Amino acid sequence: MSGFDQLVTFVRVADIDRSSAFYGGVLGLELVRDQGACRIFRVSGDGFLGVCVATEPFEPDDRVILTLVADDIAGWGERLAAAAVTIEKPPTDYPEFEITHLFARDPDGYLVEIQRFWEHLG
Incomplete structure (x- = not known):
């Protein structure tokens, strides 16, 4: 296998x-x-x-976070705002996890995180 x-x-x-x-x-x-x-x-x-x-009614679940990793978090924040996307949390440093990130909502209400690791994974 x-x-x-x-x-x-x-x-x-x-x-x-x-x-x-x-x-x-x-x-x-x-x-x-x-x-x-x-x-x-x-x-x-x-x-x-x-x-x-x-195929049936549903409610988005906040236990699910779709995280996309990118370098320019501020730029993504500007792009999402320009597209009238709901920003839940603006670009923020999070020292505990050594990341900078933002949270937004997709059209169905799913939580989308765009995140930059201060040190790249792998």
Whole structure:
């Protein structure tokens, strides 16, 4: 048995076009597969995010945080604000974890964190 090749995280959404506009347009993620009711975006390398139309009503769960790692947290804050995205927490240093991050909400209310590690992982 070999290890894992890729990571895909899926979230349920109410409106796939609205979510695609957020993840593909506002965040600039590349759409790599359109399966109709699900669309998969490349976050980086072999890491992907899938959005799928919910078949029943749902409430986003704050136990789930979609964290995207980038260098320019302030720039992302400006880009999200310009796109009228709800910012839950502006760019903030968090010395305890040696990160700078911000929190925003996607169109379905999921918590999206954009984070910079002060020392790169791996």
